[in-house]
Amino acid sequence: MTSHTLPRPSRPSIAPPTGPLPSLPVAKSRVSNVGGPALRQPSGSLLPARASNNSRAVSSPQRPTKGHTNSASNVPTIPTLTATDSTAGPLPPGKSLRKTVSIGAFPQPPKHASRLGSHPPSPLSASSTPNGETVDSRIAPGFKPPITPARRTSLKKTTPRVSNVGGRSLIGKSPLSPPSLLNGSGESLAVENGNHLTLPSPPQSRNSSAQGSYATSATTFEDIGDDDARSHAGPHAMADDNATQKDGKGNVLVSVRVRPDVGAKDSKQETDWEVSGKKALISYRGRDGGDHYYDNVFDTQDNNARVYDAAAKRLVRRVMEGYHGTVFAYGMTGTGKTFSMQGTATNPGVIPLAITDIFSYIRETPHREFLLRVSYLEIYNEKIHDLLAGPIVGPNGQPGAQEEIKLREDAKRGVYATPLKEEIVQSPTQLLRVIARGDNARRVAGTQFNARSSRSHAVVQIVVESRERGASGSLKDSKRTAITPGGVRVSTLSLIDLAGSEKAADNKERRTEGSHINKSLLTLGTVIARLSGDKDKATSDKDKSSKEKHLPYRDSKLTRLLQGALSGGSLVSILCTIQIGASGSIAANNTHIGETLSTLKFASRAKNNIVSHAKKAEESLGAGGDAGSRALLDRYRLEIQELRKQLEEQNKAKETQSVHEEQEKDEEEEKIRELEDRQRHEEQMLEMQLARTALKERIEHLNRLILSSKSLGVNNSRSFSSMSLQRGSTVSEFRPMSIRSSASHATLDVPRRGSQNTLSAVPVDGDEDEDSLGDNGDGTASQSAQIQSLQSDLVDKNRYIATLEKRLLQARRTSHSRVSMSLSQKVGGNSEEGGLLAIIAEKDAELSNLRAQLEDKERMIGALTSARKKNEAAQELGSDGSPGSRRTSQQRSEGTNGSVLSKGSPVTTSPRSFSLTSASVKPERNMDDVTRMLDEMISKQVDSVRTSADRLRRSSLPGDASASGTRRSSLRPVNELISETS
Numbered sequence: 003m004t005s006h007t008l009p010r011p012s013r014p015s016i017a018p019p020t021g022p023l024p025s026l027p028v029a030k031s032r033v034s035n036v037g038g039p040a041l042r043q044p045s046g047s048l049l050p051a052r053a054s055n056n057s058r059a060v061s062s063p064q065r066p067t068k069g070h071t072n073s074a075s076n077v078p079t080i081p082t083l084t085a086t087d088s089t090a091g092p093l094p095p096g097k098s099l100r101k102t103v104s105i106g107a108f109p110q111p112p113k114h115a116s117r118l119g120s121h122p123p124s125p126l127s128a129s130s131t132p133n134g135e136t137v138d139s140r141i142a143p144g145f146k147p148p149i150t151p152a153r154r155t156s157l158k159k160t161t162p163r164v165s166n167v168g169g170r171s172l173i174g175k176s177p178l179s180p181p182s183l184l185n186g187s188g189e190s191l192a193v194e195n196g197n198h199l200t201l202p203s204p205p206q207s208r209n210s211s212a213q214g215s216y217a218t219s220a221t222t223f224e225d226i227g228d229d230d231a232r233s234h235a236g237p238h239a240m241a242d243d244n245a246t247q248k249d250g251k252g253n254v255l256v257s258v259r260v261r262p263d264v265g266a267k268d269s270k271q272e273t274d275w276e277v278s279g280k281k282a283l284i285s286y287r288g289r290d291g292g293d294h295y296y297d298n299v300f301d302t303q304d305n306n307a308r309v310y311d312a313a314a315k316r317l318v319r320r321v322m323e324g325y326h327g328t329v330f331a332y333g334m335t336g337t338g339k340t341f342s343m344q345g346t347a348t349n350p351g352v353i354p355l356a357i358t359d360i361f362s363y364i365r366e367t368p369h370r371e372f373l374l375r376v377s378y379l380e381i382y383n384e385k386i387h388d389l390l391a392g393p394i395v396g397p398n399g400q401p402g403a404q405e406e407i408k409l410r411e412d413a414k415r416g417v418y419a420t421p422l423k424e425e426i427v428q429s430p431t432q433l434l435r436v437i438a439r440g441d442n443a444r445r446v447a448g449t450q451f452n453a454r455s456s457r458s459h460a461v462v463q464i465v466v467e468s469r470e471r472g473a474s475g476s477l478k479d480s481k482r483t484a485i486t487p488g489g490v491r492v493s494t495l496s497l498i499d500l501a502g503s504e505k506a507a508d509n510k511e512r513r514t515e516g517s518h519i520n521k522s523l524l525t526l527g528t529v530i531a532r533l534s535g536d537k538d539k540a541t542s543d544k545d546k547s548s549k550e551k552h553l554p555y556r557d558s559k560l561t562r563l564l565q566g567a568l569s570g571g572s573l574v575s576i577l578c579t580i581q582i583g584a585s586g587s588i589a590a591n592n593t594h595i596g597e598t599l600s601t602l603k604f605a606s607r608a609k610n611n612i613v614s615h616a617k618k619a620e621e622s623l624g625a626g627g628d629a630g631s632r633a634l635l636d637r638y639r640l641e642i643q644e645l646r647k648q649l650e651e652q653n654k655a656k657e658t659q660s661v662h663e664e665q666e667k668d669e670e671e672e673k674i675r676e677l678e679d680r681q682r683h684e685e686q687m688l689e690m691q692l693a694r695t696a697l698k699e700r701i702e703h704l705n706r707l708i709l710s711s712k713s714l715g716v717n718n719s720r721s722f723s724s725m726s727l728q729r730g731s732t733v734s735e736f737r738p739m740s741i742r743s744s745a746s747h748a749t750l751d752v753p754r755r756g757s758q759n760t761l762s763a764v765p766v767d768g769d770e771d772e773d774s775l776g777d778n779g780d781g782t783a784s785q786s787a788q789i790q791s792l793q794s795d796l797v798d799k800n801r802y803i804a805t806l807e808k809r810l811l812q813a814r815r816t817s818h819s820r821v822s823m824s825l826s827q828k829v830g831g832n833s834e835e836g837g838l839l840a841i842i843a844e845k846d847a848e849l850s851n852l853r854a855q856l857e858d859k860e861r862m863i864g865a866l867t868s869a870r871k872k873n874e875a876a877q878e879l880g881s882d883g884s885p886g887s888r889r890t891s892q893q894r895s896e897g898t899n900g901s902v903l904s905k906g907s908p909v910t911t912s913p914r915s916f917s918l919t920s921a922s923v924k925p926e927r928n929m930d931d932v933t934r935m936l937d938e939m940i941s942k943q944v945d946s947v948r949t950s951a952d953r954l955r956r957s958s959l960p961g962d963a964s965a966s967g968t969r970r971s972s973l974r975p976v977n978e979l980i981s982e983t984s
């Protein structure tokens with residue numbers, strides 16, 4: 003015999019778990035040959051073996067992990083296994099390959115994937131990718147795992163075993179036998195020690211039934227990888243292939259597991275039985291006995307990991323690739339169905355191990371994205387219950403009845419239960435937790451054979467949706483382009499723990515349950531038996547419908563639910579559990595044997611009759627159909643797209659809004675600026691207006707003043723002759739005149755009249771009519787009018803002062819606000835502030851000047867009053883008609899004139915030059931002085947106002963040409979005024 007190096011899927015370094023996963027029991031590391039083709043290598047040929055860290059990590063919150071201790075746990079030491087020499091292999095005989103798993107960890111995607119050089123694709127390593135490529139995802143090229151002593155010590159079994167998956171011995175079989183989806187490519191060759199290889203036999207080599215008949219395990223080929231393998235299989239294999247392709251049976255695995263029974267170990271019953279895992283044979287030598295061959299036979303020594311590897315692992319991977327798969331455990335009550343499916347904390351069963359593999363596959367397949375959802379139902383007394391729905395609370399707080407779950411069928415999904423809660427799961431822990439929750443809700447009760455017997459059929463359904471990631475394939479890119487258009491593939495893994503068949507029940511409830519259980523199991527048996535009857539018939543489409551009619555799927559919920567799997571749409575793995583020998587009465591023993599034989603017959607029928615044409619699920623693009631029928635991944639993709647669109651729209655709206663807000667802000671600022679400008683302009687206009695009004699008033703007043711002086715002079719000159727004129731005139735009738743002309747006129751006119759017409763009462767020119775003042779033409783009237791005028795002048799002055807004060811106040815306020823505004827904006831604002839302060843100071847000075855003038859006026863009024871008194875006294879003296887009185891009159895006239903002049907004199911800026919005793923020429927000069935002084939004063943006023951306005955303009959509009967234009971225009975009235983006054 004030549005030695006072989008078995009290809010072993012290498013589990014690359016196990017990365018630490020992403021989440022806190024509880025540690026889990028370690029499965030025995032082995033390479034199982036699940037129905038794979040026999041592999042025979044030339045002596046010395048080496049195929050890479052699986053890495054020793056081919057570990058299985060299952061995390062379950064309910065199942066504390068206990069790993070098998072192994073000194074070589076962390077060493078990737080996979081022995082090179084030989085198939086020839088039972089003694090000289092690298093593993094000592096009787097040692098099974100065990101290893102310690104890094105608990106809670108999951109395998110990472112392989113770093114290297116290659117074919118095995120010139121070797122044909124190994125059933126162990128060849129794995130069909132979703133794209134149909136055959137890749138070795140586990141073995142690094144040229145990898146030769148060292149064999150370490152530690153590894154050898156980990157081999158446990160003393161009896162060399164061959165797991166004859168497919169019921170065939172490897173001897174004499176080609177290693178390149180055609181693979182099938184489940185047992186064809188033989189991904190997991192079972193190697194229990196170094197002495198034997200467990201390789202799948204060619205289909206025709208297997209023929210087993212309860213009746214001793216021998217059925218052929220056919221093989222179908224669905225993927226390129228398998229086709230590829232087949233092309234290397236030689237003519238014989240190809241011939242087989244042609245036959246089996248038609249048959250399409252290689253997608254069904256039937257395994258039988260024998261439960262250990264310590265109590266009946268040495269009983270006679272046990273000696274009637276022969277269980278050979280190596281031959282995949284169970285023989286019973288008693289009544290109705292015979293040899294029964296299956297795809298796998300697991301003896302009492304085999305643990306759950308071994309069962310999973312051989313019976314379910316490949317199916318699970320196929321489900322991940324897009325096939326539907328169904329695993330169910332069938333057997334008499336208490337024979338280990340639940341034990342096999344669920345397992346224990348230290349010995350996890352098919353369900354937790356499948357979950358581990360599902361997530362391992364996802365990690366190993368970065369080019370696809372997955373979505374997993376799980377549902378869990380039970381069929382109890384022919385009613386379906388949702389095990390994930392949780393307790394239903396009625397309106398009165400009492401537990402309510404669950405909504406009835408019905409089975410429906412559609413072309414896409416086949417038969418399905420609805421309404422059923424489906425939970426989306428993202429981690430093994432989460433998935434295990436969901437299933438554990440369902441387990442707790444499941445109905446169990448004590449029976450004669452099982453203290454905790456499942457009283458219902460329990461169905462875990464894991465729906466796997468997957469889609470190709472972005473075309474670039476790189477993880478980084480695919481993350482970015484996660485939502486690329488592409489078909490979604492939906493496949494379902496159904497893991498079913500059937501209730502146990504039983505013949506005896508000791509109470510009514512159990513009997514009722516039992517009758518339902520038995521009925522459904524009977525229907526299942528009937529369907530499978532009839533499948534056998536149909537298999538020889540031509541299965542044209544016409545016949546197909548008639549065939550479905552007579553297959554009693556609808557007779558029970560169980561068969562209805564399994565319809566898809568049993569009618570060929572799914573890969574199927576059936577695990578039948580039996581127990582050999584049972585302690586108790588002979589009757590019980592006989593019952594037990596009868597049940598066991600019945601189970602074996604069921605298994606044989608299933609193996610022979612069920613034909614699976616399972617195909618990879620089509621990739622649906624999700625565009626058609628109603629939303630409910632679409633794959634969730636599609637729905638999510640659409641939802642994501644929709645949400646993204648909404649987000650983009652919102653972003654756009656936000657951007658537009660912010661632009662609008664900015665515009666509005668700008669507009670608002672512009673408006674504020676305009677408003678400020680307008681306010682400033684109005685302020686200036688007001689100031690100008692005030693200045694103008696004040697000046698006008700001043701001019702009027704001064705006009706009046708001058709005219710009063712003139713009229714005083716006229717009156718004085720006429721004092722001797724005006725008696726006859728009798729012309730009424732009041733101060734208020736004075737016509738406003740040009741200051742200069744009227745002043746000069748008055749200045750020139752009065753003395754002339756005074757000198758030339760001293761005694762003449764005849765007016766010289768018409769002006770006199772206008773200029774004359776006083777009803778009586780006497781000095782008293784004109785003086786009192788003058789006093790009146792001066793008083794009104796005083797009032798004017800006061801008003802003017804008030805106006806100036808108001809302006810001053812405003813100017814101060816404006817300058818304050820401008821200073822505070824410009825302080826923050828401008829450097830060197832101090833000079834401007836200084837300018838404003840200077841204006842204020844100037845205004846103050848102007849004010850005090852005006853006050854001084856006012857005082858002068860008052861003094862003048864006083865002087866005039868005294869002059870009047872003197873006049874009156876003179877009048878009294880002159881009333882006698884004496885020459886003296888004429889002279890006195892003359893003198894009075896002079897005195898009056900003098901008083902006028904003396905009055906005019908204080909109006910000038912120098913009241914100190916005032917003299918009542920001046921000659922008649924003097925008043926003339928004094929009038930000139932008064933006129934000049936008034937001119938000066940007015941021009942000073944005008945200059946002052948102009949300067950103030952200029953300063954204000956400069957201070958309020960620094961560097962703003964357009965605004966300064968506005969200001970300039972606002973100053974125009976002042977200029978006009980200036981020109982007017984000048």
Ligand SMILES: Nc1ncnc2c1ncn2[C@@H]1O[C@H](COP(=O)(O)OP(=O)(O)OP(=O)(O)O)[C@@H](O)[C@H]1O
Nearest residue numbers: 261262335336337338339340341452455456501502
């Ligand atoms: N292979 C095995 N190794 C060790 N113990 C086992 C094995 N199979 C079953 N058992 C034990 O036998 C008992 C019954 O097993 P289990 O409940 O799995 O039977 P079952 O077929 O599911 O029965 P039922 O149909 O009544 O639910 C359990 O205590 C279980 O631990």
